[in-house]
Structure formats: C-alpha cells, structure tokens
Amino acid sequence: MINFSINKNFFLHALNATKRAISNKNAIPILSSIKIEISNSGITLTGSNGQISIENFIATNNENAGLLVTETGSILLEANFFINVVSSLPDISLDFKEIEHHQVLLTSGKSEITLKGKDIEQYPRLQEVSTSNPLIFDTKLLKTLISETAFAASTQESRPILTGVHLVLTDYQNFKAVATDSHRMSQRQVKLDNSNSGDNFDVVLPSRSLRELSAVFTDDIETVEIFLSNSQVLFRSENLSFYARMLEGAYPDTDRLLVNDFETEILFDTNNLRSAMERAHLISNATQNGTVKLEIINQAVSAHVNSPEVGKVNEEIDTLEASGSDLTISFNPTYLIEALKALKSKTVRIRFISAIRPFTLTPGDDNENFIQLITPVRTN
Amino acid sequence: MINFSINKNFFLHALNATKRAISNKNAIPILSSIKIEISNSGITLTGSNGQISIENFIATNNENAGLLVTETGSILLEANFFINVVSSLPDISLDFKEIEHHQVLLTSGKSEITLKGKDIEQYPRLQEVSTSNPLIFDTKLLKTLISETAFAASTQESRPILTGVHLVLTDYQNFKAVATDSHRMSQRQVKLDNSNSGDNFDVVLPSRSLRELSAVFTDDIETVEIFLSNSQVLFRSENLSFYARMLEGAYPDTDRLLVNDFETEILFDTNNLRSAMERAHLISNATQNGTVKLEIINQAVSAHVNSPEVGKVNEEIDTLEASGSDLTISFNPTYLIEALKALKSKTVRIRFISAIRPFTLTPGDDNENFIQLITPVRTN
Structure with a gap:
C-alpha cells in the first residue's frame, strides 16, 4: 500500500510534463489515466496516447523533490483530475497514502482528499526499446531542427506519411530532417560530432509527436539520447523518456526536388x-x-x-x-x-x-x- | 470624397475600442461594419450590436492623433477586416482616400491597399440621448461597482430581467447597484458627492453591456458623465460615447432579502x-x-x-x-x-x-x- 511524501511543486511539474502525452479524447478510455509506480529508488509517472508515451522518473535522492518513500506500490489515477487536485493543495508538501485497495488519501496542511484509482493491470504495456549505442543530440539543436521542419508537414490524413518528418542519419554523422505537404518542403541538415553517433537510421515520426517532444524537453536539459526499435524512437534524458511511434511507409524522394x-x-x-x-x-x-x-x-x-x-x-x-x-x-x-x-x-x-x-x-x-x-x- | 492622414497606432487604438460594440454574429449583417464619418473637426467612429453602441471621436486638434483632414465624407467598412488591414500597415502613418464611390485607398510606406465599402445610409440610426444635467461618476468607482455586482446576474434568458444589474439613484446621492440570479445576490451602495448628481433614476442594464463598458473606459479616463433617455443610458467621456439599451420590466424587490x-x-x-x-x-x-x-x-x-x-x-x-x-x-x-x-x-x-x-x-x-x-x- 503506497505511502510517500513529496514537494508539491516538484511533483506538479513532473505530472504536467507527463500529461503532455495524455489526451482526454482517446479511443482507449484507460489512457486518460496517469500511471504512478513507487519503488524505493523513486516514482515513475507514465502517460500515453498510443502515439507518444512519456515516462518521468523522480529519484528518491533528488534533493529538490523532497521525496520520502515509506511504502512502495502502484496505481492509476484520472490524470487531469488528479493534477487539478494536487495543484489546489494548500501546503508546500503533500502526503500520498493508499488507504484501501485503489483508494488514495492526499493530505496537505489541514486538507484531506480521498481519490479513487484503478489497478495498473488495466494499463497497456509500453513496448520496450533497447538502450544500447545511443545517438547523443544537443537538446537545443534537436528542437531547432524540429521548429525548422515540422511546420511543413501535412495536416491532412489523406497521405499519412506526409504528416511526418523524415529523419535520416547517414555515414554515422550526416543528419537530415525534411518535411513536405507536397506544396512546400523544408529541409535542414547538420553534421554531427562523429564520436557521439549511434547507428545510421531512416525513420518518419509524426510532426505532432515532435512538437510535443520540443515542449517536454525543456531548455535546462542539455543533451538527449536517441534509441531506435522497429516501431518506436526513444528520446531520453536523465529523468525523462519520450517514446514516439514511427509512421509506416516509404517517404517520397525529396532530394530530386x-x-x-x-x-x-x-x-x-x-x-x-x-x-x-x-x-x-x-x-x-x-x-x-x-x-x-x-x-x-x-x-x-x-x-x-x-x-x-x-x-x-x-x-x-x-x-x-x-x-x-x-x-x-x-x-x-x-x-x-x-x-x-x-x-x-x-x-x-x-x-x-x-x-x-x-x-x-x-x-x-x-x-x-x-x-x-x-x-x-x-x-x- | 474622403481624404485624411492619421497616426496608425492612434487610429488603431480608437478602432479597437469601437470594435468592442461590434459582433460578427449579428442578425443584422450591416452591424458588422464600422461607420467612419469625417468632418473638419475630426473623425467619428461608430460601432453597434443593437444592445450597445460606441462612438469614438478623434479630434483634428488632438496632437497625438496626427490627424490631417483634407476632404470630409463618410463610409461603412467591414470592421474586423479593416482593423486587420490597418494593423498590418508598414508605416507609422497612413493616408485614407476615397478614390471612387465607396472605394477607399489606404497608403502607408510602399504599400497600397484598396478596400470596398458601403454607403452609410444602410446603417441604422442611433437613438439620441439628451445630454443635459449629467450624473458625474469617478471611472474607477464605476468599474469597481460593476466588478462587484455584474458577475451575480443570471446568464440564462428564462428571466431576462435577471441578466441585468439594477442601478438606482435616490435622494440625488444614494447610488445602489444590485444583481441576482435568484441563487445569490450582490449589492453595493455608495454615497455620491451631492454637487455632481443628476436626476434620480431606476434602471436595469444588461450585465454584459456593463462589462463591455468597463473594458472600453480605460483607467486613464478620470470621470464618466451619465445621461438617461427612456430606453438607453449614455456613458460619456471627452471622446467616447457608450450607449447601453435598458432591459424592460420590473426588477424584483431585493431589499426584502x-x-x-x-x-x-x-x-x-x-x-x-x-x-x-x-x-x-x-x-x-x-x-x-x-x-x-x-x-x-x-x-x-x-x-x-x-x-x-x-x-x-x-x-x-x-x-x-x-x-x-x-x-x-x-x-x-x-x-x-x-x-x-x-x-x-x-x-x-x-x-x-x-x-x-x-x-x-x-x-x-x-x-x-x-x-x-x-x-x-x-x-x-
């Protein structure tokens, strides 16, 4: 039965970053939940809309978090509602305690709020991405590349592949991002520092996922590690894992243009x-x-x-x-x-x-x- | 055929204040226009949605306006569109010239924009309010009274009179504003300086009109003169006339509560x-x-x-x-x-x-x- 206390504002910041992956209008209702898993090393918050998933880790040894874990466990809570409740709490810290199965008591100052949750067994499992041989990217450069190209992708689903940004790494150092909606095209290339480069790749990620990525990785995060599986790209910093599902299909040959x-x-x-x-x-x-x-x-x-x-x-x-x-x-x-x-x-x-x-x-x-x-x- | 030049930002400020009375979703399409009348003493801008009307006067002798009238005249222009065009002009001043009947040429820097307008005969006439014996109100106090009461008015049209704020002046000095939606009530009273008071009155004005009034009379306007006719209240400062149509019917007796x-x-x-x-x-x-x-x-x-x-x-x-x-x-x-x-x-x-x-x-x-x-x- 979960029992921990934490700094309210630190917790709220992590909850809000995770919420960016959560939509209320999802065809799968359980995805409106946030998954909260408490271990002795810290708290993992997970949100997903099927296209992107965000995992946020708050370490017990992070001094700013003021996290004290007394008992471990896991629970699903309705994300929007839970975040509104946390944000309304009066004190600078809060106690989070599971009082009976899937029922949580939040205490902060003289306020006591009881919330009903759900079993995490109901939450879909994230596909894993193997984390070896990362490509290391400067966060600001990655966000610049996104802002220079993602806007040119199509917003119409008639040719789904064009709603994505084509990301290609060749010769372990030449990185190219390109997007087109067939009326206009934007392409940015950059030569990466060879020593930091992972495997070559050729993937298409939805422009919307990349815009969320830009919002989630704030400017205080210096570098992002990039890992690839067959269907997903994982962008990872110390505490944040951002999974983006790839678009399937062949991207048009834009070089000939x-x-x-x-x-x-x-x-x-x-x-x-x-x-x-x-x-x-x-x-x-x-x-x-x-x-x-x-x-x-x-x-x-x-x-x-x-x-x-x-x-x-x-x-x-x-x-x-x-x-x-x-x-x-x-x-x-x-x-x-x-x-x-x-x-x-x-x-x-x-x-x-x-x-x-x-x-x-x-x-x-x-x-x-x-x-x-x-x-x-x-x-x- | 109209011909004048004016400081762009000054003009834009006056246009935007006038626009607060203009709705695009009006049952009377001509009310989406702004009326522009040029005389040798200045420009009068008029907007109305039937409930409220705003007249804004820019005097030729107002140094900040940079207004130079070469020829007088009048025209109706589609308000939103015209304001967007003025706001996009490159130079700090603009020339406004009627080049043929109901067609206007705006020149600013190297940009020339021609707009089609309409005859002001198509615009409904504002009912006049006689401007003798004003009640003079401190603008900040008036806006405070509105913010303390208007929120308590009803937003439902089932009892239209309750969508208004009841404004009463008795003994030429005791002013009362009260609003209720039948679940809650808010009443503010104030004793006015006797020497500034006009006739006693007892009127109900829509809370929405009063909120627009608060937005239009900015804090740099020190006092507002108030005049009444049978169906309208006119709030007037040096350059701004704000007409609000009264709600008809008897306001419930709130004193007994x-x-x-x-x-x-x-x-x-x-x-x-x-x-x-x-x-x-x-x-x-x-x-x-x-x-x-x-x-x-x-x-x-x-x-x-x-x-x-x-x-x-x-x-x-x-x-x-x-x-x-x-x-x-x-x-x-x-x-x-x-x-x-x-x-x-x-x-x-x-x-x-x-x-x-x-x-x-x-x-x-x-x-x-x-x-x-x-x-x-x-x-x-």
Whole structure:
C-alpha cells in the first residue's frame, strides 16, 4: 500500500510534463489515466496516447523533490483530475497514502482528499526499446531542427506519411530532417560530432509527436539520447523518456526536388518580406485561389492581390540584392509567411527558375544546411 | 470624397475600442461594419450590436492623433477586416482616400491597399440621448461597482430581467447597484458627492453591456458623465460615447432579502476560504447536487464533499473570529468562490441564520456598503 511524501511543486511539474502525452479524447478510455509506480529508488509517472508515451522518473535522492518513500506500490489515477487536485493543495508538501485497495488519501496542511484509482493491470504495456549505442543530440539543436521542419508537414490524413518528418542519419554523422505537404518542403541538415553517433537510421515520426517532444524537453536539459526499435524512437534524458511511434511507409524522394539552376535571385530583409506577405494574405484570403502575384521587373519586386469582392493590394518590396531575369509568379502567401517564420536569419535568399517551377528559400548567410521550397500556383 | 492622414497606432487604438460594440454574429449583417464619418473637426467612429453602441471621436486638434483632414465624407467598412488591414500597415502613418464611390485607398510606406465599402445610409440610426444635467461618476468607482455586482446576474434568458444589474439613484446621492440570479445576490451602495448628481433614476442594464463598458473606459479616463433617455443610458467621456439599451420590466424587490438577525458569525481570511472552496469544488463538480457541506461545531469550521464516484474532501478551515450556534449548511461552492473573488478585502465576515436561510458575506472591514447573499441547497 503506497505511502510517500513529496514537494508539491516538484511533483506538479513532473505530472504536467507527463500529461503532455495524455489526451482526454482517446479511443482507449484507460489512457486518460496517469500511471504512478513507487519503488524505493523513486516514482515513475507514465502517460500515453498510443502515439507518444512519456515516462518521468523522480529519484528518491533528488534533493529538490523532497521525496520520502515509506511504502512502495502502484496505481492509476484520472490524470487531469488528479493534477487539478494536487495543484489546489494548500501546503508546500503533500502526503500520498493508499488507504484501501485503489483508494488514495492526499493530505496537505489541514486538507484531506480521498481519490479513487484503478489497478495498473488495466494499463497497456509500453513496448520496450533497447538502450544500447545511443545517438547523443544537443537538446537545443534537436528542437531547432524540429521548429525548422515540422511546420511543413501535412495536416491532412489523406497521405499519412506526409504528416511526418523524415529523419535520416547517414555515414554515422550526416543528419537530415525534411518535411513536405507536397506544396512546400523544408529541409535542414547538420553534421554531427562523429564520436557521439549511434547507428545510421531512416525513420518518419509524426510532426505532432515532435512538437510535443520540443515542449517536454525543456531548455535546462542539455543533451538527449536517441534509441531506435522497429516501431518506436526513444528520446531520453536523465529523468525523462519520450517514446514516439514511427509512421509506416516509404517517404517520397525529396532530394530530386532540389535543383541547382535558377534564373532570378533576390535577397530580402526577412521581416520586411514577411509583413508585406501578411498584408497580401489579408486580401488573398478573400479571393478564390488565395494567391499573391509577385512581379520582378528590372530587379524591382512588387506584390499584387486583387479580390473583386474585398479590394486589392499593390506594394513595392525593397530588396537587398537582385539579379537575373524578369518574372511573374503566383503562390499562396501563407506558405511564404510560414517559411519566413521558420528562418532565424535577418535576410533570406530566394531563387526562382520560372513561373511554374518551385522556388527555394535559404538563409541569407547560409546556402547549404537549411533550404525550403515553395510550389507556385498556375493562374489562368 | 474622403481624404485624411492619421497616426496608425492612434487610429488603431480608437478602432479597437469601437470594435468592442461590434459582433460578427449579428442578425443584422450591416452591424458588422464600422461607420467612419469625417468632418473638419475630426473623425467619428461608430460601432453597434443593437444592445450597445460606441462612438469614438478623434479630434483634428488632438496632437497625438496626427490627424490631417483634407476632404470630409463618410463610409461603412467591414470592421474586423479593416482593423486587420490597418494593423498590418508598414508605416507609422497612413493616408485614407476615397478614390471612387465607396472605394477607399489606404497608403502607408510602399504599400497600397484598396478596400470596398458601403454607403452609410444602410446603417441604422442611433437613438439620441439628451445630454443635459449629467450624473458625474469617478471611472474607477464605476468599474469597481460593476466588478462587484455584474458577475451575480443570471446568464440564462428564462428571466431576462435577471441578466441585468439594477442601478438606482435616490435622494440625488444614494447610488445602489444590485444583481441576482435568484441563487445569490450582490449589492453595493455608495454615497455620491451631492454637487455632481443628476436626476434620480431606476434602471436595469444588461450585465454584459456593463462589462463591455468597463473594458472600453480605460483607467486613464478620470470621470464618466451619465445621461438617461427612456430606453438607453449614455456613458460619456471627452471622446467616447457608450450607449447601453435598458432591459424592460420590473426588477424584483431585493431589499426584502436582507435581514439583520443571524445566529452564527465567522470571520475568515478571504484567500484561505477561497482555496478551500476551490478544492471542494474539484470534487463537488463530480457529485450529483454539486454542493459542499460546511460544518460549524463549537466555533470550529470544516468543509466536506463526498462523491461516490470520484472521492471525498474533508478539511478544517481556520477562522479569525467565530461566535454563535453550531450549524451544518450545504451550498454550491462556485457561488462562494465567485463571491470571494469579488471581494477586495483580506477578510470576509459570513453570517448564518439557519441551514435553510440565505447567508450573507460582507468585507471584514465594512458592514454597510457591500453585501452578498448566497442561498443554501437543502440536502435531506
């Protein structure tokens, strides 16, 4: 029969991190629970929605946790409700005691709250991932790669593989992340320190799982170990294990989309181009095809939208450098806005081939590691 | 044909204040427009949802506005869309020019945006309110009165009069605001400075309109003038006119609910009682009648909730003073939580008559001007 006491805020922080894997709208009702397992070495909290699973370990010897385990055991509690109750407790610490089978008494200050739980036998077992030969990744770099690519994945289930981000490690050091929804693509490459690299791999993980990963691994966690099984990737730090189920199927060959020739090349101020596109988007949103027309004439760039119902936008866009042929090209400004948001650099280089071929965006100061591609829309 | 230029941020601020009266889900589609009228003395912006109307005046001689009127005129523009467009403009000022009938060209920096508008003849006329003999109110006091009472009004349309706040001025100086949803009541009285008072009145205004009023009259506006017509109340500051339509019908006599006798009196720390009730609410929410039971035995207070499905709460609540008979009383903790939120004082005095009679709350340091009442729930 479980019996432990713990610092309330430390416990709450771990509960909230675990809750990110828990959805109330799951087809499997038991997955709305959080699994709490107490051993003499500490507490393991587990949450899962079937796609991702999070295990959070609070060690008895972690001084900040103020954890004192008197008796071990395990229980399932309704996650949202339990977390709300813990968060409402009056004192800085709480006592957690199983008073009869699957019934828990929380005591904090003068408050006593009894909660009904369930047997952990009802909870699905997590598939194990063997933890040998990790790939070690800098947490900030991993989160940057995710923020630079995951947004470009598809949100539609018509081609499920496109809802993922393609992650590839070759030569034990060349890492590539790429996502596309077939209208735009974003690819970031990075050369890893050879000594830290695990086995080569080629997997597709749902972009949504990767965004949760970014939220769960906070910036105070310096590195993340990555392990692979046949169906899952495990991301692990000292106390946190994050399991993401892979998407099945072949990812399209995106390398063939990247060609080196271009006819027109412009360097823009990123914010300047972005706010011009945001204005264009306000009007294009009201048009049938939702596009903005970019005109490049004698290296001068202007943007145009015309909605018969709402109005029109015409604007000149300043350039920092411009070279090559004249061009008129139409595209959905939302794709360009999102591409510019993903860029951290002050300037952006855009290279056009023709009105009907995709154009590329690269940071003004870097041509190799981060490239995005947007497909134009044919008008009339 | 309209022609003016103005500081973008100043214009945006006035547009956003006016927009608070504008709803996109109005049964009268033209009310999703903002009316813009330009005279040589300034610009009047008007928005309305039928219940409230806001007129915002930007004077030509207001130095912060940077307003230069070249030609006068008037137009209706789709409010949300127009405000989004203005907010996206690149420069600190904008030029607003009517280029052909009901078509406007906005120019800012290198950006040119054309918008389609409508004739103001399509916009309903606001009923006028005669502006003589104002009641002058301190803005902060008015907003305090609203925050202390409006929450207690009903949100259900079954008795429309109870969705309002009853506002009464007697003897040209005694002001009373009261709201009740028949389960709880909140009443605040204040004695106004005699020299500033207008005519006596007795009106009911929708609590929702009063909450919008609180949002529109920002803290930098020191006083508000109040004028009444048969169907509307006009709240006016230098540049802002806020019209609120009255609710029709007789407001129930709430004075008879306030009696002076009581059997038990307890002084609580407000935050302490509130957090105990918030814990109780987490569990009571899962019970059938949604109540918490308060037990007073020998001046010691404890709270109890028992939900067969979810669990239970038992807690002792510290008191600062306690006197009178023992009592057991059940009520919806939400009402007590909201009542305590409305109190600004650190302590709260609660007076009980019996388990089946409403109990009163007053600030610990004030017994006369602010009183709330909560009706208990009979539990067998």
